Amino acid sequence: MPKAVTRSADERNSCVLKWLFLTVGVIATGFGIIGIFLPLVPTTPFLLLAAACFARSSERFHRWLVEHAHLGPMVRGYLEGTGIPRRAKTVAIAMVWLTVPPSAFLVVPLPWVRMLLLAIAIGVTIYLARFPTAPTDAP
Structure with a gap:
């Protein structure tokens, strides 16, 4: 067997x-x-x-x-490690600030959640701003 x-x-x-x-x-x-x-x-x-x-x-x-x-x-x-294109970085940061603050102040009733959302938006912005930008000839 x-x-x-x-x-x-x-x-x-x-x-x-x-x-x-x-x-x-x-x-x-x-x-x-x-x-x-x-x-x-x-x-x-x-x-x-x-x-x-x-x-x-x-x-x-x-x-x-x-x-x-x-x-x-x-x-x-x-x-x-070559970075992200400048346009993608700009659009991402713009979308964060066009969507998070209105959501925080128009939809979220709790002040601590508003502050958390804004802190996350700031953190994402800092991260994206510090991330390397790809050379213009890269896709």
């Missing part, structure tokens, strides 16, 4: 982590795509999360995301 193949605890944990990273990557990609169309949902951070998850779970999905015609450019500059 043949022996049953059993996996060690480390192999099972590795498999579970791989599937967890893959699942989070797919969900983050979905949110990133939604963020292209909805101004309050960030696109690039979700795509960067997806790239990080795919790098740990699936070379095929990672390659697909990084080489994608529309999604890839949002991720490649960050991954390569």
